[in-house]
Amino acid sequence: MNPSETILSVRDIGxxxxxxxxxxxxxxxxxxxxxxxxxxxxILGRSGHGKTTLLNVIAGLVHAQxxxxxxxxxxxxxxxxxxxxxxQQDAVFPWMRVEHNVTFGLRVRNVSKRERLRIAREYLTLVxxxxxxxxxxxxxxxxxxxxxxxxxxxANDPPILLxxxxxxxxxxxxxxxxxxxxxxxxxxxxxxVLFVTHDVDEAMMLGTRVIVINNGAVAEDRAVDLPMPRTDxxxxxxxxxxxxxxxxxxxxxx
Amino acid sequence: MRSGPxxxxxxxxxxxxxxxxxxxxxxxxxxISALYTIAGIGxxxxxxxxxxSQLPRxxxxxxxxxxxxxxxxxxxxxxxxxxxxxKTGYGSLLLYTLSNVFIGLLTxxxxxxxxxxxxxxxxxxxxxxxxxxLVLGTVPILVAAPLFLLWFGVVPFTxxxxxxxxxxxxxxxxxxxxxxxxxxxxxRWAMTFGAGLGLRVRHILIPGTVxxxxxxxxxxxxxxxxxxxxxxxxxxxSGIGQAxxxxxxxxxxxxxxxxxxxxxxxAIATDILLVRLAxxxxxxx
Numbered sequence: 033m034n035p036s037e038t039i040l041s042v043r044d045i046g047x048x049x050x051x052x053x054x055x056x057x058x059x060x061x062x063x064x065x066x067x068x069x070x071x072x073x074x075i076l077g078r079s080g081h082g083k084t085t086l087l088n089v090i091a092g093l094v095h096a097q098x099x100x101x102x103x104x105x106x107x108x109x110x111x112x113x114x115x116x117x118x119x120q121q122d123a124v125f126p127w128m129r130v131e132h133n134v135t136f137g138l139r140v141r142n143v144s145k146r147e148r149l150r151i152a153r154e155y156l157t158l159v160x161x162x163x164x165x166x167x168x169x170x171x172x173x174x175x176x177x178x179x180x181x182x183x184x185x186x187a188n189d190p191p192i193l194l195x196x197x198x199x200x201x202x203x204x205x206x207x208x209x210x211x212x213x214x215x216x217x218x219x220x221x222x223x224x225v226l227f228v229t230h231d232v233d234e235a236m237m238l239g240t241r242v243i244v245i246n247n248g249a250v251a252e253d254r255a256v257d258l259p260m261p262r263t264d265x266x267x268x269x270x271x272x273x274x275x276x277x278x279x280x281x282x283x284x285x286x
Numbered sequence: 287m288r289s290g291p292x293x294x295x296x297x298x299x300x301x302x303x304x305x306x307x308x309x310x311x312x313x314x315x316x317x318i319s320a321l322y323t324i325a326g327i328g329x330x331x332x333x334x335x336x337x338x339s340q341l342p343r344x345x346x347x348x349x350x351x352x353x354x355x356x357x358x359x360x361x362x363x364x365x366x367x368x369x370x371x372x373k374t375g376y377g378s379l380l381l382y383t384l385s386n387v388f389i390g391l392l393t394x395x396x397x398x399x400x401x402x403x404x405x406x407x408x409x410x411x412x413x414x415x416x417x418x419x420l421v422l423g424t425v426p427i428l429v430a431a432p433l434f435l436l437w438f439g440v441v442p443f444t445x446x447x448x449x450x451x452x453x454x455x456x457x458x459x460x461x462x463x464x465x466x467x468x469x470x471x472x473x474r475w476a477m478t479f480g481a482g483l484g485l486r487v488r489h490i491l492i493p494g495t496v497x498x499x500x501x502x503x504x505x506x507x508x509x510x511x512x513x514x515x516x517x518x519x520x521x522x523x524s525g526i527g528q529a530x531x532x533x534x535x536x537x538x539x540x541x542x543x544x545x546x547x548x549x550x551x552x553a554i555a556t557d558i559l560l561v562r563l564a565x566x567x568x569x570x571x
Contacts, residue, residue: 093474111477123475127493127570136489137479168570188479 039104039224040067040090040192046098047085047248059085060096061248069191072218072225074239076232078283082248083228084120087196090226091117103192113141116185118195124169124177124184131156131165133180137188155183158220159213175206179213186217193218195227199234211238215261232279236267242275244282252282347540356544365541369532371524380548382524383514386442387556390449391503391510398454399499402461403491407483415458423455427513431520445517445525449510456509460502464495497571500564507560511553 042065049057059082067073077083088094090101092110101108103115111117116137124133134155135148143151156162159179169177178198185193195214199207215238218225229235235242236256244252256275258266266272311319331349338348359365361375371379405412431448438444472490481489518527526545533541 091478093477111474111480113478113480115478117475117478119471119475121469121471123471125472125475125490125493127496127568128489129570136476136481139489140476140479140481140485170570 037069038066039069040226041065041102042067042086042090042099043102044099045086045089045096045101047082047089047094047096058248060089063099063245063248063250065243065250065253067192067224067226069224070222072215072227072238072240074235074242075226075228075245076235076242076279076283077230077245079230081245083230083245084196085248086245087117087194087226087228091115091194093117113137113188114190115192115194116188116190118178118181118185118193118198120197120200122174122177122181124180126169128169129165130161130167130169130172130180133169134184134187136184141188151187152183155187158186158217159183173206175202175210178202178206178210182210182214182217186221186223189221191224193223193225195225197228197230200229207234214238219261232276232283233267235279236272236276237262237264242279244279246282246284252279254278344537344539347543351540352543352547355538355540356548359541359544363529363541365536365538366529366532369528369535371528371532374524376526376529376545376548379524379526379529380552382442383518383526383549384552384556386445386525387449387507387510387514390446390514391453391507393446394450394453395457395503395506397450398457399461401454402458403465403487403495405458406462406465407487407491419455419458422451423459427452427516431517434517435521440521440523442523445514445522448517449513452513453506453510456506457499457502460506461495461499464498464502465491467498468494497564497568500560500568504557504560504564507556508553511549515549 042063045060045063046058047060049059051057063082063086075083075086085094089096090103090108092101092108092112092115103112108115125136128136131149131152134152135143138148138151152165153162156165159182161176161179161183164172164176169180172180181198198214199210202210211234214225214227217223227235227238236258239256240260241255242252243250243254254275258269258272258275267276334346334349338346338351343351356376359375360377362373363375364373366374366379401411401415405415427448430451434444434448434451438447468491472494473486476486476490514525515527515530518525519531522528526549530542530545533545
């Protein structure tokens with residue numbers, strides 16, 4: 033795919049919910065985006081400002097009342113194998129062993145058993161879980177299960193990866209480790225990633241571009257011109273700090 | 287079922303957790319548990335013995351007398367022949383009851399699970415099924431059993447149908463609850479891998495509901511024993527319920543207690559087998 037062509041375009045998306053008490057809520061209001069192949073786009077925003085809704089619309093899990101989402105120039109009408117999703121909630125199937133979780137998407141696509149196992153071994157090694165391939169998910173920690181989810185989605189080889197605050201419930205050290213795992217897999221596979229987070233530091237550490245969603249609209253869309261892979265020192269440079277202040281400002285903090 | 291979001295689960299080092307289905311605990315815990323069970327059984331028999339020593343033999347006999355009657359009549363119980371049961375013993379009568387319980391439970395349970403799971407995904411089916419369940423579920427067996435006997439006669443099919451009927455109702459309710467309790471994130475995740483409805487039913491809905499359905503099946507099995515014996519007492523060509531009816535007419539207390547012990551022991555044994563099967567099927571839980 034030509035890197036100058038959009039892999040994902042969001043046009044004038046509008047989503048409205050009605051609360052239980054009958055109050056209408058505008059979750060997204062005229063959101064438009066163009067995402068290019070190989071980008072690592074962090075969607076940043078406060079809780080309840082529409083970033084997860086945007087990701088769900090792109091994933092095809094939520095229907096927008098207005099606008100259109102196109103992936104590789106095809107309209108999105110529902111979930112599809114071209115968009116892998118890592119949820120905030122633990123979605124790893126407890127009744128499947130780790131390796132069967134990783135090969136689930138491949139089974140759905142009728143990939144041969146030998147090939148499935150080869151791919152599972154490859155990705156479990158990349159996420160550091162090759163020794164627990166036959167374990168049940170209940171035998172793993174939360175961080176390990178997050179690694180299983182990452183391996184499962186990458187093993188299915190979707191061109192676009194959507195991640196909805198996948199490390200939000202993890203401790204700081206585990207979160208940093210998993211950020212490194214995801215960043216390494218992204219660099220290796222050159223996939224396009226949309227990563228929802230409310231953590232400015234996480235967005236600046238991972239993203240090649242950061243989009244701030246505020247009150248259901250795009251408040252800021254900016255490239256992160258810092259070296260990749262990034263260290264804490266890179267983020268602490270004057271350019272990094274200036275960007276951080278700008279992002280915090282758009283989130284209503286400074 | 288799961289550990290915390292970032293901490294390793296306590297069973298990561300090879301120890302297995304306990305679940306509703308009775309996952310294996312360490313040896314010393316199992317030993318203590320077995321000793322308590324033995325103590326409980328011992329206490330039960332001690333109370334029985336004490337009560338029997340205070341009451342006349344026409345009311346209550348000792349456990350040894352009941353077991354003696356069971357031993358003497360297990361293969362051949364001539365006194366039951368006069369009640370139209372032919373040349374039979376408690377053993378063959380129990381076999382009749384056991385087979386009816388299992389045929390009724392399996393057929394009724396299968397229908398119940400299919401209807402229960404399907405009705406949580408098909409709104410029209412749920413709308414049709416729920417009012418029917420509400421009505422049929424409130425029909426007492428004292429009303430249903432004579433009706434079934436009138437419609438189908440004194441044949442084994444009648445008891446099987448009665449057990450299947452109530453098992454199906456119970457399993458619809460257990461299956462509905464099991465399917466509703468599955469976290470929707472599993473189906474959403476499966477959809478993002480391209481899994482259609484058929485694959486989601488096969489890989490998410492069925493395995494995800496198994497532990498709760500097996501738990502429900504245990505309760506239904508316990509009820510099925512009671513239903514079958516009661517249906518046999520009301521009218522059946524054979525079965526331990528018919529023996530109980532005949533022995534009641536003969537005022538034979540040792541025989542009655544022997545039949546009760548036989549049914550209780552067999553019901554407990556089938557429950558233990560079901561638990562072991564459940565552990566194997568739902569090893570992940």
